[in-house]
Amino acid sequence: MLENKQDDTFLSRWINNELSAQELEAFKKHPEYLHYQKIKHASGLLDTSDYNHEEALGRIKAKIAVKKKKPVIQLWPFYASVAASIAIILGVFFFFDSSVKTITADGGEAILVALPDGSEMLVNKKSTASFDEKTWDDDRSITLDGEAYFKVQKGSTFTVKTSNGDVTVLGTQFNVNAVQKMIEVVCYEGKVKVETEDDEMILKPTMGMLKLADTPITQFTTNELKPEWLSNKSVFRSIPIKYVFIELEKQYKINIIAEKNVNQKEMYTGSFPHDNLTIALQTVFSTLGLKYTLSADNKTLVVDNK
Secondary structure (H helix, E strand, O other): OOEEOOOOOHHHHHHOOOOOHHHHHHHHOOOOHHHHHHHHHHHOOOOOOOOOHHHHHHHHHHHHHHOOOOOOEEHHHHHHHHHHHHHHHHOOOOOOOOOEEEEEEOOOOOEEEEOOOOOEEEEOOOEEEEEEOOOOOOOEEEEEEEEEEEEOOOOOOEEEEEOOEEEEEOOOEEEEEEEOOEEEEEEEEOOEEEEOOOOEEEEOOOEEEEEEOOOOOEEEEOOOOOOHHHHOEEEEEEEEHHHHHHHHHHHHOOEEEEOOOOOOOOEEEEEEEOOOHHHHHHHHHHHHOOEEEEOOOOOEEEEEOO
16 A cells, blocks of 8 residues: 655645645555545535535644644545545535446346456356456456356456455356355366465366365366356365355355354265255255254254264
8 A cells, every 4th residue: 555754734735736746746646546536526516505614624624733643644544534524524425436346146046247348257146256347458357255157258368366266267168166265166168277375277178176275276077068056056076064054055045053063074075956955955964964953934954963
């Protein structure tokens, strides 16, 4: 973050057009300048005849002068204080226009998104993805929390960024599932590169990888032509059962409570359907040898090892 060594009256002087040419030029180069310029401009368009702005601004400037802070001030928090002051003075709130689009699939269904270049992204349930339309031509990148399936048009590098690693391609079809400290990537067409904090690998069609916290990458192959979840089925390959619980919660909108005697690090290989809760629970827990109790409203599931 940038820092500014001006005194604490810097922003108030900016509001009053009292900055030197050199100070103003430096301010204009800051990435937040345009946002606050919009606020300043908008404030001049409002009817504020019943309110003494000069008097109010004077009070604010007096408080700033009394409550001196450190001589080195971070630009963003200080600029934000000016924006807030203007909003308070005018009695209104401003909402910045943003080119960042965020898609959250929390309504029980996956969401299909057409990206600016014609690529497609299908965001799975309980997942969130975001991208910047304004910079898309120069930076085809998606930030993902959860799971999504991508069909990418050929062009510049396309990157899916997650908290557990990044996936980079030029044009292909692939699936990314990044939940907590787990990332799973499967390539269905073309070629993808997966980079985690400790590892890097290239995936070709039918190849997949699984990375859990503090463990090496596990590779596998698939005969499927698309992610299993597109066919209303979840498939797991040697993965701790806590991630199976997370997937059950996501698909059936239930809350799973695991008793302390349940080892959530126990590995599970198997699958369950998305359209029948009874069969899904029987399939998973009979394999694991665990007992479970489902509430009458089908909202809470208690898992026990007794």
